[in-house]
Amino acid sequence: MLLLALDTATPAVTAAVHDATSVLCTSSTVDARRHGERVAPMVQQVLAQAGVGARDLTDIAVGVGPGPFTGLRVGLMTARTLALVTGARLVGVCTLDVLARAVATQGANADAPFLVACDARRKEVYWAGYDGEGRRVDGPAVDRPVALAARLDAAPGPSAGVFGRGGQLYADVLPAAGGPLDPDAAVLAGAVLSDAVPLLAAEPLYLRRPDVTMPGQQQAQPPDGRLP
Amino acid sequence: MLGIETSCDETGVGLVRGNTLLADAVASSVDEHARFGGVVPEVASRAHLEAMVPTVERACVEAGVRLDDVDAVAVTSGPGLVGALLVGVAAAKALALGFGRPLYGVNHLVAHVAVDQLEHGPLPEPCLALLVSGGHSSLLLVDDVTKDVQSLGATIDDAAGEAFDKVARLLGLPFPGGPHIDAAARDGDPASIAFPRGLTSGRDMQQHRFDFSFSGLKTAVARWVDARARSGEPVPLADVAAAFQEAVCDVLTRKAVAACQAHGIEHLLIGGGVAANSRLRTLVVERAAAAGVAVRVPRPSLCTDNGAMVAALGAQLVERGRAPSALDLPADSAMPVTAVVA
Numbered sequence: 257m258l259l260l261a262l263d264t265a266t267p268a269v270t271a272a273v274h275d276a277t278s279v280l281c282t283s284s285t286v287d288a289r290r291h292g293e294r295v296a297p298m299v300q301q302v303l304a305q306a307g308v309g310a311r312d313l314t315d316i317a318v319g320v321g322p323g324p325f326t327g328l329r330v331g332l333m334t335a336r337t338l339a340l341v342t343g344a345r346l347v348g349v350c351t352l353d354v355l356a357r358a359v360a361t362q363g364a365n366a367d368a369p370f371l372v373a374c375d376a377r378r379k380e381v382y383w384a385g386y387d388g389e390g391r392r393v394d395g396p397a398v399d400r401p402v403a404l405a406a407r408l409d410a411a412p413g414p415s416a417g418v419f420g421r422g423g424q425l426y427a428d429v430l431p432a433a434g435g436p437l438d439p440d441a442a443v444l445a446g447a448v449l450s451d452a453v454p455l456l457a458a459e460p461l462y463l464r465r466p467d468v469t470m471p472g473q474q475q476a477q478p479p480d481g482r483l484p
Numbered sequence: 485m486l487g488i489e490t491s492c493d494e495t496g497v498g499l500v501r502g503n504t505l506l507a508d509a510v511a512s513s514v515d516e517h518a519r520f521g522g523v524v525p526e527v528a529s530r531a532h533l534e535a536m537v538p539t540v541e542r543a544c545v546e547a548g549v550r551l552d553d554v555d556a557v558a559v560t561s562g563p564g565l566v567g568a569l570l571v572g573v574a575a576a577k578a579l580a581l582g583f584g585r586p587l588y589g590v591n592h593l594v595a596h597v598a599v600d601q602l603e604h605g606p607l608p609e610p611c612l613a614l615l616v617s618g619g620h621s622s623l624l625l626v627d628d629v630t631k632d633v634q635s636l637g638a639t640i641d642d643a644a645g646e647a648f649d650k651v652a653r654l655l656g657l658p659f660p661g662g663p664h665i666d667a668a669a670r671d672g673d674p675a676s677i678a679f680p681r682g683l684t685s686g687r688d689m690q691q692h693r694f695d696f697s698f699s700g701l702k703t704a705v706a707r708w709v710d711a712r713a714r715s716g717e718p719v720p721l722a723d724v725a726a727a728f729q730e731a732v733c734d735v736l737t738r739k740a741v742a743a744c745q746a747h748g749i750e751h752l753l754i755g756g757g758v759a760a761n762s763r764l765r766t767l768v769v770e771r772a773a774a775a776g777v778a779v780r781v782p783r784p785s786l787c788t789d790n791g792a793m794v795a796a797l798g799a800q801l802v803e804r805g806r807a808p809s810a811l812d813l814p815a816d817s818a819m820p821v822t823a824v825v826a
Contacts, residue, residue, distance in 0.1 A: 292570040296577035296811040310582045325526065326567045329533050333574035336537050341551065341582030460533065466526035 258308055259315040260338070261445035262299065264331030265323025265351040266374055266421070268438035269294040273306040274445035280306035282442040291327035295334050313344040317448045319439055320348035321461040322382040322396050323374060328460050336458055348456040349448060352384040352396050354439040355420050357447045360390025362436075365416035369393075370433065373404065373422025381422035382463065392454070398463045401426035485802065486543070486554045486579065487795025488536075490572030491564025491592045492619055493517060493528045495535035497543040498792030499554070500799050505602040506547035508785065508792040511535035518659045522649060523618070525565045532571040540575070543791065552583060558798025561589030561809070561826045562819025564619070569815035577811055586808035588798045589826035591633075591819055592789075593622060596755035598629050598800055599793030603782045608751040611780075612636075614740040616764070617756035617789070618645030618660065621696045621736070623743050624821055626753075629797065630804045633821045636743050637694025640683070644732055644758045647698035651705050651728050655721055665725045666761050672726030674763075679704050679731040684738070694743050701731055733764045737771050744777045753780045760784035801825055 257276040263269075267288035273280045281302040287294055303310055318335035321328045332348075339346035355372045359365050365388065373383040376398050383404055385394030399407075401422075408415060408431065417423065417433030424432050447453040489496035493513045499506040513531035517523045544551050559576030562569060573589065580587035597613045613624040621639035626632070642650070645662060652661025657668065682697035683689070705728050712719050736758075744752055752772050758764060759781055772779045786792065801808075801824075809826050816826060 290814070292573060293812045293814050295574065296581050299578075300581055300811060310584075325529065326570060329529060329567075329571055330574045333533055333536060333571050334578045336533075337540075337575045337578030338582050340537050340540065341579060460530075462530075466524060466530065468520055468524050468527075 257315065258313050259317060259445050259449065260299065260313050261317045261441040261448065262295065262331055262335060263319030263351055263354065263439045263441055263444055264291045264295055265319045265321040265328045266438050269298060270439060270441040271298045271302045272441035272445045273302050273308060274449060276449055279442045279445060282440070284438065284440060286438060288327070291330045295330055299334065310338060311342050313338070313342045316344045316346045317444055318346070318348055318458055319351040319354060319444060320456055320459060321351050322376070322398065322463045323351055324377060325460070325462060332458060332460055346458045347448065348458040349444055349453050350384065350392070350396055350456060350461065351439050352382065353392055353453040354444045354447060355436055356384070356386045356390050356392065357452055358436040358440060358443045359419050360386070364419065364433070368414050368416040370416035371404070371408070371418045372420045373418050373430070375421050375425055381426065383422060396461055396463065401429045405429045485795045485798040486557050487791040487793065487798055488557070488559040488572045488576045489592070489789055489791045489794045490532045490568050491560045492568060492789055493523045493531070494789040495532050495539050496789055496791030496794070497539045498790055498795040499543050499547040499549060500602060500792060500795040502799055503601050503605060505792055506549065507543040508790050509539045509543040509546055510790050511539045514660065521653050521659050525567055528565060529567040529571055532568055536571065536575045554579070554583065554585060556586045556588065556798060556802055558588040558590050558794045558801070560592045560595065560794050561813055562592065562816035564592055564817060566815055566817040569817065573813060573815050577813065581811060587811065587813065588801050589809040589813040590794055590797050590801070591821055591824050593620060593624065593821050594629060594633055594824045595793040595797040597624065597626055597753060598797035599755065599786045600753055600780050600782045601800070602792060602796050603786060604780050610749055611751035611753050612740065612744050612747065612749045613753045613755060614736060615756045616644040616736060616758035618649060619643050620756060622821070623694045623740060625747060625749070629824070630800050630806050631824055633824055635821050637692070637696065637739065639696040639698065640692065641697050641699035642702060644696070644698055644736065645756070647702050647732060648758065650702050654706050654709060655724060662758060662761060665729055666763065668722050668725035669729045669763065672720070672722030672724070674726040674730035676720070676723040677708060677727035679727050681731055681735045684735060694739050696735060696739070698732065701728070729761070729763050733761065733767045736764060737768045740768065741771045741775045741777060745775055750777055751780065752777050755782065755787055757788045759787040
């Protein structure tokens with residue numbers, strides 16, 4: 257059993273190798289505009305430092321977002337192609353679940369329900385809601401921070417607030433609870449191996465339709481702006 | 485050599501052994517763009533991600549090889565749509581990394597030149613290449629396809645293929661416009677309307693001797709059609725298509741042959757999607773023959789974007805001992821032709 261975990265759905269690029277007993281090697285960097293340059297050398301590095309070859313991999317787990325599309329695709333394309341090369345089993349994990357897992361295992365939510373939010377650009381956040389034990393109960397979805405704040409206000413019971421960059425970025429309207437700010441592939445790997453997160457297909461969670469610029473028009477999104 | 489191409493809307497995976505084409509698998513998202521009248525970058529990028537693995541598998545089946553038989557991987561690293569390029573580059577890196585094979589990030593335009601070796605054997609060097617597609621209109625002087633390529637000229641506004649798309653749109657023909665205009669023009673009189681030839685007047689020839697401009701031509705066609713419609717007369721579709729196509733092909737071939745003569749080059753190579761145009765093929769052969777220049781045009785499936793052209797250039801890079809690219813290879817949307825390999 258040898259698992260490679262990676263995630264490129266946020267400004268971070270992160271990769272880890274896990275052998276079902278422990279994390280053999282992990283590496284992370286925050287470099288929002290250079291995911292395409294960072295991922296492959298990082299995977300090569302964690303494999304080398306773990307003392308294993310790519311073709312020894314039996315499992316690959318990749319963060320499927322939601323996140324900015326271009327960076328997200330780099331991770332997914334890397335994971336899918338490596339799975340083709342190695343014959344490893346490929347699974348996807350919601351990136352917000354990885355952040356939530358870190359929150360819950362650190363006890364940062366003090367057993368209270370909480371939200372995780374990432375920057376979705378265009379004045380919106382990608383978010384998901386979790387119960388006190390860190391199980392996803394709402395989302396993932398993309399909304400304006402004010403809409404998310406209204407939703408929180410309407411929810412019954414206490415909340416530990418909004419973890420992640422989304423909360424930090426819109427602390428003026430959201431009850432920001434701080435970090436972890438970026439997903440960690442070591443947490444991703446551990447969560448997959450302990451069945452702590454739902455396993456998904458390695459398909460991107462875009463949550464938005466493509467922008468379409470018609471010749472001679474301003475950039476526009478379809479009126480509903482969201483996939484069903 | 486496995487080659488991957490994702491610079492626009494075609495997901496191409498090709499396999500070659502030296503100058504021998506083994507497989508050329510292409511998945512196109514063109515139908516998804518048709519209703520928008522042009523390529524939508526995000527739609528193209530999403531389609532590349534979905535098409536890549538199945539296209540790699542199809543290429544292997546077509547070639548009758550196993551993926552781990554591949555000795556090296558080449559990928560278009562520019563120029564093109566950056567989001568689209570990144571998908572192909574990520575796939576190529578994962579293949580190179582997974583198999584421990586060298587990676588070559590190559591120039592899309594130069595790959596359009598190199599592909600001809602798959603059909604007509606080793607490239608004549610030096611040669612001149614006229615590359616015309618929906619994204620490019622360039623005249624290249626190729627001394628060594630693996631390291632010495634110069635741009636003699638390029639479009640200063642619309643690419644030739646883009647002009648075909650836009651004119652097709654205003655004539656009510658579907659996207660992509662090239663094949664539809666070509667077909668409509670067959671029944672038309674190219675001399676019936678005198679559309680302008682961009683950058684061919686005296687002063688333009690001093691500043692832009694081997695450059696192209698198709699934006700004014702497109703506007704002239706729009707005005708002519710508009711005036712005709714306003715006067716209540718029917719628009720002669722075949723004549724407009726033929727006259728427009730003649731204006732494009734006239735300038736392309738005239739400048740290409742003139743560039744050969746100016747640089748003492750005896751071989752002219754045509755590539756890119758517009759090279760499938762029947763009038764361009766006829767006219768270039770005619771004019772080149774008159775100037776004593778030999779013409780090479782690959783078959784249409786090799787002229788449009790494909791992975792085999794990338795593999796063909798990759799094979800040349802290996803054969804001539806060029807250094808491979810690093811795993812942190814970036815996608816470069818504006819990669820100059822002077823950079824054959826990144």
